[in-house]
Amino acid sequence: MDSKEVTLLKKALERQKKARKQAERILEEKSKELYDVTHHLQEANSKLENLLSEKTSELDGVFINIIDPYVVMDLQFNVINMNSSAKEFLGYDHTREKLNLAKLVHKDFVAYTTRSFQSLIEVGTLKNYRAKILAKNGTENWVQINSSLIYNSARKPIAAQGIIRDITQEMEIKQLLSEQKRQLDIIVENSPLGIVLTVNGKIVKANHTFAKLLGYTETELKQLHVKDISAPEDIPVSQELMVKMNNGELDKFSIIKRYFKKDSGFLLARTLVSAVKDDTGKVDYQVALIEDITKEREAEERLKNEREKYSNIIANMNLGLIEVDNEDIIQLVNQSFCKMSGFDHNDLIGKKASDILSVRNKNIIVEKQEERIAGKSDSYEIEVLNKQGELRHWLISGAPRYDDTKNVVGSIGIHLDITDQKQLELQKEKLLEELEKSNEGLQEYAHIVSHDLKSPLRSISALASWLTEDYHDKIDDNGKFNLRQIQEKIEGMDRLIDGILKYSSIKDTTLDNTLVDVNEIIAEIREIIFVPQNVNIIIMNPLPKIKVDRTKIYQLFQNLISNAVVNIEREDGLVKISSKENKSHWEFSVKDNGIGIAKEYHEKIFKVFQSIGHNERSTGIGLSIVKKIVDLYHGKIWLESEVGQGTTFYFSLKK
Amino acid sequence: MNILLIEDDTIEVMKLQRTVSKLQMKHNIVKASNGEEALKYLNEASILPDIILLDLNMPRMSGIEFLGILKEHNTFKYLPTIILTTSQNRADLLKCYRIGIAGYVIKPLKYEDYQTKLQKVLEYWDINELVKANTN
Numbered sequence: 043m044d045s046k047e048v049t050l051l052k053k054a055l056e057r058q059k060k061a062r063k064q065a066e067r068i069l070e071e072k073s074k075e076l077y078d079v080t081h082h083l084q085e086a087n088s089k090l091e092n093l094l095s096e097k098t099s100e101l102d103g104v105f106i107n108i109i110d111p112y113v114v115m116d117l118q119f120n121v122i123n124m125n126s127s128a129k130e131f132l133g134y135d136h137t138r139e140k141l142n143l144a145k146l147v148h149k150d151f152v153a154y155t156t157r158s159f160q161s162l163i164e165v166g167t168l169k170n171y172r173a174k175i176l177a178k179n180g181t182e183n184w185v186q187i188n189s190s191l192i193y194n195s196a197r198k199p200i201a202a203q204g205i206i207r208d209i210t211q212e213m214e215i216k217q218l219l220s221e222q223k224r225q226l227d228i229i230v231e232n233s234p235l236g237i238v239l240t241v242n243g244k245i246v247k248a249n250h251t252f253a254k255l256l257g258y259t260e261t262e263l264k265q266l267h268v269k270d271i272s273a274p275e276d277i278p279v280s281q282e283l284m285v286k287m288n289n290g291e292l293d294k295f296s297i298i299k300r301y302f303k304k305d306s307g308f309l310l311a312r313t314l315v316s317a318v319k320d321d322t323g324k325v326d327y328q329v330a331l332i333e334d335i336t337k338e339r340e341a342e343e344r345l346k347n348e349r350e351k352y353s354n355i356i357a358n359m360n361l362g363l364i365e366v367d368n369e370d371i372i373q374l375v376n377q378s379f380c381k382m383s384g385f386d387h388n389d390l391i392g393k394k395a396s397d398i399l400s401v402r403n404k405n406i407i408v409e410k411q412e413e414r415i416a417g418k419s420d421s422y423e424i425e426v427l428n429k430q431g432e433l434r435h436w437l438i439s440g441a442p443r444y445d446d447t448k449n450v451v452g453s454i455g456i457h458l459d460i461t462d463q464k465q466l467e468l469q470k471e472k473l474l475e476e477l478e479k480s481n482e483g484l485q486e487y488a489h490i491v492s493h494d495l496k497s498p499l500r501s502i503s504a505l506a507s508w509l510t511e512d513y514h515d516k517i518d519d520n521g522k523f524n525l526r527q528i529q530e531k532i533e534g535m536d537r538l539i540d541g542i543l544k545y546s547s548i549k550d551t552t553l554d555n556t557l558v559d560v561n562e563i564i565a566e567i568r569e570i571i572f573v574p575q576n577v578n579i580i581i582m583n584p585l586p587k588i589k590v591d592r593t594k595i596y597q598l599f600q601n602l603i604s605n606a607v608v609n610i611e612r613e614d615g616l617v618k619i620s621s622k623e624n625k626s627h628w629e630f631s632v633k634d635n636g637i638g639i640a641k642e643y644h645e646k647i648f649k650v651f652q653s654i655g656h657n658e659r660s661t662g663i664g665l666s667i668v669k670k671i672v673d674l675y676h677g678k679i680w681l682e683s684e685v686g687q688g689t690t691f692y693f694s695l696k697k
Numbered sequence: 698m699n700i701l702l703i704e705d706d707t708i709e710v711m712k713l714q715r716t717v718s719k720l721q722m723k724h725n726i727v728k729a730s731n732g733e734e735a736l737k738y739l740n741e742a743s744i745l746p747d748i749i750l751l752d753l754n755m756p757r758m759s760g761i762e763f764l765g766i767l768k769e770h771n772t773f774k775y776l777p778t779i780i781l782t783t784s785q786n787r788a789d790l791l792k793c794y795r796i797g798i799a800g801y802v803i804k805p806l807k808y809e810d811y812q813t814k815l816q817k818v819l820e821y822w823d824i825n826e827l828v829k830a831n832t833n
Contacts, residue, residue: 489786493754496783496806501708504808508715529807536806543785 089195111206114192117163119144122201131208133178148174148182162202166191172209184213236311236332243268243284246327255311255334257304268330273300273308280313287317288325298335310336362436362457365443370395370411373452382436382459384429400427414442414453423460435464485547492543496536503532541663544597548670553591560585560595560630564619567600577607577615585621588628588695590675598671599632601664602691606634609689627677627694635688644681668693698823701746702728703735703763704781705755709804713750716812722819732758736766739773747827748799749778753789761792768797775828779818 111128115121121136121143134141147155151173162168171187189204230237236252238245248263256263256271269277276299283295294316300308311332318327356363362379366372372390380387383399390398396407402425410422419441428434439456506528509517517525561581568579588595599619606617618633639647648669668691672679676696683689704710710728717724727746729735732755739745749767753760760780767773777799782789790801802818805811 489784489789490754493782493784493786497706497709497754500783500804500806500811501706503806504708504712504811507808533806540785 111208112203113143113206114201114203115143116201117199118142128206131177131183131206132175146175146177148176150174162189162191163199166199168204171204172213182210183208184210234333236330236334238263238268238330238332240268240328240330241326243328252332255303255309255332256301262304271301273302276300280315283315284328287315287328290323293317301332309334310339360458362459363454364390364395364457365452365454366395367452368415368450370407372398379457382428382434382457383426389429402426402433410438410440411453414440415450417442417450433461434459435461481549485549488543488546492539495539499532499536499539503529506532538663541667545663545667545670548594548597548667548674553594553674555589555591557587558590558592558595559587560599560621563592563596563599564603567596567603571600571604571607573607574610574615576613577610577617579603579607579617579619582618582620583622585619585630586623586628588697590695594671594674598668598693601668602632602693605664606632606636606689606691609636610634611637627696629692629694631690631692633688633690638685638687639681639683639689640685641683644683648679698747698819698827699725699727699744700819701735701738701749702726702781703730703732703749703755703760704728704752705730706752709752712808712811713815716815717819719812720816722816722823724819731755732760732763732766735763739767745772745776745828747777747829748822749776750781751778753780753782753784753793761789761796764793764796764798777822777825777827779822 109127111131112125113121113128113132114123119142121134121141124132124134124136124141129135132141132146144155155171155173158168158171167188167190169188171189173185173187174182175185177183186207186209187204188207189202191199192201192203194200230249231251233249233251236255237249238252239247245263245266245268248260250260253260253263258266268280272280276297280297280299283292283297286292287295294314296312296314298310298312300310302308312335313333314331316329316331317325318329320326356376360378362382363374363376364372364379365374372393372395375387375390380390383390385398396404401407406422406424410420413420419439421437421439423435423437426434426436437458437460439458440453441455442450443452443454445451506525510522510525561584564579564581564585573579603617603619607615610617612635614635616635619630620633621628621630623629647665649666669679672693672695677694679691679693681689681691700713702710702713704713714726717726727738729738735749736758751760751764760782764778767776767778774797778797779800779802780793780798781802781804783804785803793801800818802814805814
């Protein structure tokens, strides 16, 4: 190698040296700058490191072993660090994605979280923060967080750390418990039973029902001892039982006792007392269930009385009772049935009823038995021979017998011996028949008698008139007078006989009721009877059409009008006929302005043969006939009269 | 007219006879004291009466019994029969009309009234066309 070359190389090297030195200087300068910065950073870092390491070391020891999720976040809720447990629980990894804890809070708890965080900032620690959060997989979890602030060396909070506890299950249990407690409370408070918790007889808790039963408030009851509200006579017994329970001889006992009500009176209750024991078997509490049986008792009492009453009735009644099963086998009979049938109790029980009892018409029994099985009840009559062979009539009221499940298991029959009634009935029928016959006979008899009485009267009358006629010249005035007297007496007697006949023939059995116009009747009577010139008969209002026997009503009016007409002496004689209607009756009146009837005769005149008339023609039967007809129509007859002024006869006829 | 009066009472017979003779009526009165006697007469008579006046209440055979027999008879049933009785028994009246009568006259109490009534009855039947039946 030449020197030139060497020189060149030396120069190049020199140049390079220079350049390197320059570069080195620049590097040195930059390095210095870098150092400065690094130093500065180092300073800051070391401070932070100090703090962190200080804290970390402090906490690492604590949390290293914590399996609970552990999270460090800045004050904007961004996660700075979290342990694996936290990653697992929350489903997030802060190293992979940014995680802001605020976003995990359930919306219901946002406000609460804000408040809690506020308190954390102020106090530095937060215990028992409880909220629902949403994990990444969407599940809701109850968490409890205890957290504290992390400060920098300048004691300025820069972050927060917290331990999360999953309390989802706990919360669920708690909720369940509270739900159950609530349910239990509902049961206790709504129980129809009074429920009382006592410690050695001192009431510590009572439900509403018990308070209400006694009329105390629940608070008042808590001041009381069981003895305070118990009837003195019940105390010894319950105390004795209580002692046994405390000794462990009894776990529970039931007693019926009386509790005084707050105001007055007492409550009869069935009380069930149970012991509640602690782990050692010592009795902690007594629970008493109190059932108000006042009404039950009353009902029982009533039922008992009722039952007694009915069994008394059954035992003492004159009605025979028999129960048979579906095969007609006698299951039960009472004393009366034995008496009725003539058989002994033992003769009947277990026997087939239709075999042992000689019923005349067995078909009816079979028929009725089928009806019972079909569930029907009714009553019927049978003829039966009793043990002595006498024919008896029984009225039976039969009904099916049921068992508890409503199946027909037989029938029950109540028997009434109606033989006597039956005989009476037959007797009555016979009597009625006889009566009718005898009535007919009497009627016939009345006609025959009247005929036989009237015939000779006619003969006498004829003979007397022939005497008068044939011996007119030979009889003096006295004789002629006597003959006239004979004729008059005969006429009187004839009328009497007619009257009696009419009176005797008024019977309700012969009534032939048709619709009769009373106006027409009056018009006819006016035509028929003798009305003197001085008397006017006036109908005051249109008379009704009524349903009556025409002949009878004719007789009725004829008698009254004839009486009225005959008894008028004055010149302006007036007979007024009027009627009015009321609910059940027609009421008629016949008013005259005749001589009147003295008070003492007002009753008497309606009796047969009671004539008060001065009139020779009066038989005393007319008003009796009137009364009898009015009676037939369930009416009344009465009169108002003043002597010299006139008489008004009133009578009513049932519609 | 030939009148058969069936009547047990003598005075009644006298009443009719007196009425007929007094009014100078030309009637021939035959009397029978009861139904039996009347039937016997009717069966034996050569000329039947124009009318029969019949009392109801009689011994042995009552008027109604007699009437029943009469109306069952082939020939006698045409004889106009007028009941002459004191009985106002409605049952009798209905029975008689049912069996068949030509009249029902109640004997009045007074003889004068009787006379008037009977005069009318007889006059009425006198102007009637009569059966004039023969026994054969």
